Amino acid sequence: MVKYCLKRIGMAAVTILMIIIILFFLLQLMPGSPFNNERLSEEQRLVLEEKYGLDKSMPEQILIYVKNMLTGDFGVSYNIQQNYPVASLLANRFPITIRIGIQAFVIGVVLGLILGIVSALHHNGALDTGTTIFAMVGSSIPSHVVALALLFFLAFKLGWFPLTYDSGSPFRSSILPTLALAISPMAMTARFTRNEMIEVMGSEYILLAQTKGMKRLHVIIVHGLKNTLVPLITTMGPMLMALLTGSTVCEQIFSIPGIGSLFIKAIQSNDYNIVITLAFIFSAMYIGIILVIDILYGIIDPRIRLSGGKK
Amino acid sequence: MKKSFLRKSLSALLAAALALSLAACGNPSDTGTGSTGTANGSSVGSGDGAGTEAAGGTIDLKYALGEELNSLDPNYNYSATSMGMIMNTNEGLYKYGADGNIGLGLASDVQISEDGCTYTFTIRDDAYWSNGDPVTANDFYYSWRRLADPANGCTYAYMLITAGVKNAMEVIYGGGNLDDLGISAPDEKTFIVELDAPRSYFTELLAQGTYFMPVNQAFCEACGDQFMLDMEHSIYCGPFVMSEWEVGGTTYTMVKNENYYDADSVTTSSIHYTMLTDAQAKILAWESGELDQVLLTGDYISMYKEDPALVQRAYAGMFFISFNTENEYLSNKNLRLAVSTAIDKQPIVDSILCDGSNAADYIIPANFAKDSQGVFYRDNAGNPTYNSYDLTAAAEYWEAAKAELGTDAITLELLYNEDSSLASVAAYIQAQLQTNLPGLTVELRCTTYNQRLADMGNGDYDMGITRWYADYQDAATYLDMWIEGSNLNYGRWYNAQYNELYKQVVGELALDEEARIAAQAEMEKIFLEDGAVCPLYQVSYMYLENPNYTFVTTPSGITLSKYGQWANQ
Numbered sequence: 001m002v003k004y005c006l007k008r009i010g011m012a013a014v015t016i017l018m019i020i021i022i023l024f025f026l027l028q029l030m031p032g033s034p035f036n037n038e039r040l041s042e043e044q045r046l047v048l049e050e051k052y053g054l055d056k057s058m059p060e061q062i063l064i065y066v067k068n069m070l071t072g073d074f075g076v077s078y079n080i081q082q083n084y085p086v087a088s089l090l091a092n093r094f095p096i097t098i099r100i101g102i103q104a105f106v107i108g109v110v111l112g113l114i115l116g117i118v119s120a121l122h123h124n125g126a127l128d129t130g131t132t133i134f135a136m137v138g139s140s141i142p143s144h145v146v147a148l149a150l151l152f153f154l155a156f157k158l159g160w161f162p163l164t165y166d167s168g169s170p171f172r173s174s175i176l177p178t179l180a181l182a183i184s185p186m187a188m189t190a191r192f193t194r195n196e197m198i199e200v201m202g203s204e205y206i207l208l209a210q211t212k213g214m215k216r217l218h219v220i221i222v223h224g225l226k227n228t229l230v231p232l233i234t235t236m237g238p239m240l241m242a243l244l245t246g247s248t249v250c251e252q253i254f255s256i257p258g259i260g261s262l263f264i265k266a267i268q269s270n271d272y273n274i275v276i277t278l279a280f281i282f283s284a285m286y287i288g289i290i291l292v293i294d295i296l297y298g299i300i301d302p303r304i305r306l307s308g309g310k311k
Numbered sequence: 312m313k314k315s316f317l318r319k320s321l322s323a324l325l326a327a328a329l330a331l332s333l334a335a336c337g338n339p340s341d342t343g344t345g346s347t348g349t350a351n352g353s354s355v356g357s358g359d360g361a362g363t364e365a366a367g368g369t370i371d372l373k374y375a376l377g378e379e380l381n382s383l384d385p386n387y388n389y390s391a392t393s394m395g396m397i398m399n400t401n402e403g404l405y406k407y408g409a410d411g412n413i414g415l416g417l418a419s420d421v422q423i424s425e426d427g428c429t430y431t432f433t434i435r436d437d438a439y440w441s442n443g444d445p446v447t448a449n450d451f452y453y454s455w456r457r458l459a460d461p462a463n464g465c466t467y468a469y470m471l472i473t474a475g476v477k478n479a480m481e482v483i484y485g486g487g488n489l490d491d492l493g494i495s496a497p498d499e500k501t502f503i504v505e506l507d508a509p510r511s512y513f514t515e516l517l518a519q520g521t522y523f524m525p526v527n528q529a530f531c532e533a534c535g536d537q538f539m540l541d542m543e544h545s546i547y548c549g550p551f552v553m554s555e556w557e558v559g560g561t562t563y564t565m566v567k568n569e570n571y572y573d574a575d576s577v578t579t580s581s582i583h584y585t586m587l588t589d590a591q592a593k594i595l596a597w598e599s600g601e602l603d604q605v606l607l608t609g610d611y612i613s614m615y616k617e618d619p620a621l622v623q624r625a626y627a628g629m630f631f632i633s634f635n636t637e638n639e640y641l642s643n644k645n646l647r648l649a650v651s652t653a654i655d656k657q658p659i660v661d662s663i664l665c666d667g668s669n670a671a672d673y674i675i676p677a678n679f680a681k682d683s684q685g686v687f688y689r690d691n692a693g694n695p696t697y698n699s700y701d702l703t704a705a706a707e708y709w710e711a712a713k714a715e716l717g718t719d720a721i722t723l724e725l726l727y728n729e730d731s732s733l734a735s736v737a738a739y740i741q742a743q744l745q746t747n748l749p750g751l752t753v754e755l756r757c758t759t760y761n762q763r764l765a766d767m768g769n770g771d772y773d774m775g776i777t778r779w780y781a782d783y784q785d786a787a788t789y790l791d792m793w794i795e796g797s798n799l800n801y802g803r804w805y806n807a808q809y810n811e812l813y814k815q816v817v818g819e820l821a822l823d824e825e826a827r828i829a830a831q832a833e834m835e836k837i838f839l840e841d842g843a844v845c846p847l848y849q850v851s852y853m854y855l856e857n858p859n860y861t862f863v864t865t866p867s868g869i870t871l872s873k874y875g876q877w878a879n880q
Binding site: 031032033035036037038039040041042043044045047048051079080081082083084088089090091092093148151152155156159163164165167249252253254255256257261268269270 | 378379380381382384387388389461462463464465466467468469484536540557558559560561562585586587588589591592595596598599601758759760761762764765766798799
C-alpha cells in the first residue's frame with residue numbers, strides 16, 4: 001500500500017511537470033501579451049518582457065519557474081494586481097473558495113445520499129416521485145439562478161445574510177454561496193444513489209441477507225449502501241474538484257474574493273503566473289483526489305486491487 | 312418604489328439569469344484598464360459610488376469597483392479605477408478644489424516664465440507624508456524620473472512627452488540620459504520643470520495625472536519590490552490613508568488623513584470600496600442602500616427610466632471603425648468614404664445602446680476640451696460634421712471605388728471584441744453595409760479584447776471597431792494618435808499635411824490658442840475627409856446616484872471623494 005502510494009505520488013509529480021510544460025506552450029499560443037495596454041509602445045513592451053523574464057527561451061522560462069516554485073515563489077501578477085506576489089494573492093483567496101467548496105460538497109453529498117436512499121426505499125412512491133422531480137430540477141437549474149434567487153429573497157428581502165461578501169464574518173457570508181453551489185451535487189448524488197440503490201436492493205445477495213433474517217436497517221446500510229457507494233465515489237472526484245476550483249458566476253454574484261473569477265480573468269488578461277500557478281494547484285488537487293478515491297475503493301471493496309501485487 | 316421594484320426584479324431575474332451566463336464570460340478589459348473618460352457633468356464615479364449617512368452626520372462613501380485595485384503606486388498604475396483611489400491617497404502639484412476648479416496642491420507657489428516653458432514650483436511647508444517626512448521637491452524629482460526611466464516600462468511615461476517636458480522623448484524612447492530630463496530640484500522646496508514648448512493643458516495634466524504625483528524616495532527604496540503593495544509598505548500624502556486593505560481581497564477602506572495639510576476642507580470621513588461586478592448584485596446592493604451610485608447597463612436602464620436617481624453622463628470617449636489603409640481595398644479613399652456614409656448611426660444609440668450615447672459624425676468629442684474662455688473645442692471649431700449618413704453620396708463613392716478597384720464584389724472583415732452591445736452594433740453595421748452597398752460582403756470576426764488589440768496593432772484586420780477615451784482635456788489626445796510613428800495608428804494612415812500641422816500645433820502655435828485650435832480643426836478635417844476612420848458614437852453612461860449627495864468630479868470623470876457634499880434640498 002505504501003509502495004503503491006509512493007509510486008502514485010512520483011507519477012503525480014511527473015504529470016504535474018508535464019502539465020506545466022504543456023501550459024507554457026499553450027500560453028505562448030494565447031493572443032496578445034500581459035502588457036497589451038494600448039498606451040504602451042513596442043519598446044516599453046520589450047522592456048517589460050525583459051523585466052519579467054518573458055524574453056527568455058521557453059526551456060529557460062520553465063526551468064526558472066519550476067526552480068522558483070520549489071522555493072514557494074510563484075512569481076508576480078503582471079496586470080491584475082501589478083507586481084503582487086501570486087503566492088500571497090492566492091493565499092488569501094484560496095481558503096475562501098476551499099471553505100465554500102467543501103461546505104457545498106459535504107451538504108450536497110450528505111443530503112443527496114439521504115434523499116437517494118429514502119427515494120430508493122420508497123421506490124415508485126410519492127416520496128420517490130418528489131425526490132426525482134427535485135433531482136431533475138436541481139440538476140437542470142444553473143447555480144447562478146439559485147444564487148440570484150437566494151440573494152434576492154434571503155439577503156435582500158429578509159436581510160438574513162449580507163448582500164456582499166463580508167470578510168469580517170466569513171461563515172455568515174459563505175452560507176448563501178454554499179447553498180447555491182450545493183444544489184447541483186445534491187441533485188446528482190440523490191439521483192445516482194437512488195438508481196444504484198434500487199439495483200442493489202433488488203439483487204440476490206440482499207434477498208439472501210433478508211431471508212437470513214437480518215434487520216432491515218443492517219441490510220440497507222451494510223449490504224445496500226456499501227455497494228451503492230462504489231460507483232458513487234467515482235462521480236465524487238470530479239464533483240469535488242468542480243466545487244473547489246470555484247464558481248466564477250457565484251463569486252461574482254456574492255462578490256466573493258475567490259479564485260474562480262481570478263482564474264478566468266487571469267486567462268483573459270494573459271496574467272501567466274496566475275494561470276500557471278492555479279493550473280498547477282488544480283492539477284495537484286485533482287491528482288490527490290483521484291489517489292484518495294482509488295484508495296477508498298480498496299477500503300470499501302477489498303476485491304478491487306490497487307496494483308498488480310504479488311501472486 | 313420598493314413594491315414595483317419587487318415585481319420588476321422578479322421578472323428581470325429570469326431574463327437576467329440567462330444573460331448572466333453570457334455576461335460572466337464577457338471581457339473585463341473595458342472596465343478601467345484603459346483610461347479615464349471625460350465626464351460632461353458634475354458628478355460621476357471612478358467606480359460606482361455611494362454616499363451614506365452615518366451616525367453623527369459624517370459622510371461615509373461606498374463605492375463598487377469593477378475590478379481589483381491594480382496598484383497604488385502612482386508611477387506604475389495604469390488602471391482608471393486605481394487612479395481614482397490614488398487621487399484620494401496622494402496629491403500632485405495641482406489639485407481640484409471643491410468647486411471642481413484647478414488650484415495649487417502640494418505646491419504653495421508657482422512661477423511661470425514668460426515664454427511659458429519653465430515652471431518653478433515651491434513645495435508647501437506644511438505637507439507631510441504619513442510617516443512624518445516632509446514632502447520635498449525631491450519627491451517629485453524622484454517620481455518623474457522613475458516614471459520616465461525606460462527600464463521601468465511605466466505605461467503612462469509618454470505623458471511626460473505629452474506634457475512637453477524637455478527631452479522626455481529622447482529619454483523615454485531614444486536611449487537618452489535620464490539626467491537630461493527637463494526637471495530639477497535645486498533645493499528641498501523648489502521643483503523646476505522645463506518644457507520644450509508651452510502646453511496649454513499642462514496644469515490640467517498635472518492636476519489629474521496621478522502618475523505625476525510624488526514618491527518618497529527613501530521610503531520607496533527601503534521597500535524595494537514591495538513598495539505600495541500592502542499596508543506595511545505604503546505611504547500617503549493625500550487626503551486619505553488606507554485603513555483596511557487585505558492583499559488579494561476585494562474590499563478596501565480609506566479614512567481621512569488628519570495630517571493632511573488641508574484636512575479642514577475634507578468633508579468625507581471614510582471611503583469604502585467593494586469589488587462588485589455582477590449587475591444584478593449591484594442593483595440589489597443599490598436598492599438596499601449599500602451603494603448609492605451604480606452604473607446601469609442593458610435592461611436596467613429602461614427599468615429605472617423614471618427613477619429620479621437616474622443620472623446620465625456623457626464622456627469624452629469615442630467609438631469608431633478603424634480602416635486598415637494597407638488593405639488592398641481599403642487603401643481606396645472612395646471605399647472608406649462609401650462605408651462611412653452608408654451607416655445610419657442613429658439606430659445604434661437609440662435602439663441598441665439606449666444609454667444616452669450620441670451618434671457622431673466627428674472624431675473629437677463634444678463638450679470637451681475647454682479653451683481659456685471656457686468654450687469647448689467643438690464649439691470653437693464651428694461644430695463641423697463629416698461623412699454623415701447619405702445614401703446618395705454613399706452610392707457615388709461606392710461606384711467610384713468599384714471602378715477604381717476594378718471589381719464589383721468586395722469582401723471585408725469587421726473585427727470587434729467580445730461585448731454584448733458591440734456584437735449587436737457589429738451585426739447592425741454588417742446589415743447596413745450589405746444593404747446599402749450592394750456587392751459588398753462584410754464578414755464579422757469577434758475576438759477577445761486582447762486579441763483585437765494585438766490584431767489591430769499588427770495590421771491583421773480590415774475594419775475594426777475600437778474606441779478611445781480622452782487622456783486629458785485637449786483635442787491632441789485624439790489627434791496625436793494618427794501622426795506618423797504612433798503605435799495607436801492602427802489604420803497605418805499617413806498624411807504629410809496632417810503631420811506638418813501637428814508639428815506646428817506643438818511648436819510655433821503652442822502659445823497662440825486661437826491658431827492652435829484652428830490648426831487642430833484643420834487636422835480633424837483632413838483626417839475625416841480622407842475617411843481615415845468612421846466615427847460611430849460618443850459614449851455616455853447612465854448612473855443611479857443617491858440624491859442626498861452631490862459629488863464633485865474632475866473633467867475626466869474621477870469623483871473627488873474628499874468633497875462629500877450634502878445635496879441642496
